[in-house]
Amino acid sequence: MSVPKFWREIPHKYRLVGSRCRSCGAIYHPRRPICPRCGSRDMEDVKLSHRGRLLAFTVIRRAPSDMADLRPYVVGLIELEDGVKVLSQVVDCDPAELKPGLELEATLRRIRVHGPAGVIEYGYKFRPVIKWEAEAGEGQ
């Protein structure tokens, strides 16, 4: 990927910014200039929820060469709290722990590293929500 293309994608890759159609209310990720549902060009940026639930997943064992260092890795279809569905790597978990409905949250990780001298692409990935037991006097 060229640096300018990666740079243009920063809002949706770093912050899960999508598009909302002002005409029909549909929300998309990544951003779209035209609403596929009603054809309107009246779109606005919207920051999507960083939480969602796992709908389905697969384990990638034969990866593209620039992702080979991460294999095996999990790619999941996640429904965000806004109702938008995104495809993302799911990290910090064993595939055996995953099941549909699992609560996930977005984080920022390395997506690709272009050799020892090239640019590092960062972007969203999801991981199981970090939970903790509240101690006396704490809420959560």
Add this chain to the structure above:
Amino acid sequence: MKPIRPVGIVGYGGYVPAYRIKASEIGRMWGNDGCALPIIEKAVAGPDEDMTTIAYEAARYALQRAGIDPHEIGAVFIGSESKPYAVKPSGTIVAEALGIGSQLLAADYEFACKAGTEAFQTCIGLVSSGMAKYAMAIGADTAQGKPADELEYTAASGGAAFVFGLKSDETVAYVEGSCSYTTDTADFWRRAGQPYPAHFGRFTGKPAYFRHVITAARMLMEELGLGPEDFDWAVFHQPNAKFPIKAAKMLGIPTEKLEPGLLVRYIGNTYSGSSPLGLAATLDVARPGDRILMVSYGSGAGSDAFSFIVQDAIEEKRPLAPPIRAFIARKKYVDYASYARFRGKLLR
């Protein structure tokens, strides 16, 4: 050093990666079975994590607790000795990912393990002077340890972030004062282009760590007219479990006051993240009115000492993000082979 206008911590957060390697597994790899080991286990960044992603994680939780508009943050400083780019600031990536505006000052600091608290000092100055409404200081690292070197047992990954603002009802703790002690002492270093640091063995102790930590702490206490008994909690830089406990004893501080922030046994030495994570873990248990002593140490060498007074807002803001103990409890063990792969220790 006392800020002209009082400054406090508006929000804090920490992050420790999920992976752990036991010190005994590193010992097994290098034929060191059965020898005394400096810690139990250390945190290992995952294959897609680096200092910038760790800084992001800590910063998001600090913002979550701060509850402020990210656009009001005027500076992001990251202290680290494991910057993914030799030239290109990491703070720009963290700021962009958090939605912090572009009317921003950003820089990466380097002062071995105390680069994070250097960032504290700068943020406190900027806020106190009125040059920034809020400023964020982050200490984070994916520390490098040469295979088989004694540092490999402890060099770990993690970080913590603090948002500073003028002291108010919204600050969880305010800065009572700070003091820095710096000399030219080459106890540990990494030359440009070298993947791993070098160190001068036992020289890292008495003339380096202890001299700087103890001197900075005593200077601070003298400046504030305080004694060791005035502090409810203490956090020191934690290269291993022995040094901070010995430093506390030398200062006349009981070991119990270190306990909440003494994380090194379970996560290792997170370098620039070490004392900031200790402070975050101490804020996780401190009560309003408590006084916290924090002393960092960076080889090369220097120490920054701080006194913080915990405020009422801690009770309300503490539950807004995961405590450090949640990250310590979240762990997946890896063997030496996975660790070597994750941390790029294999030549291809």
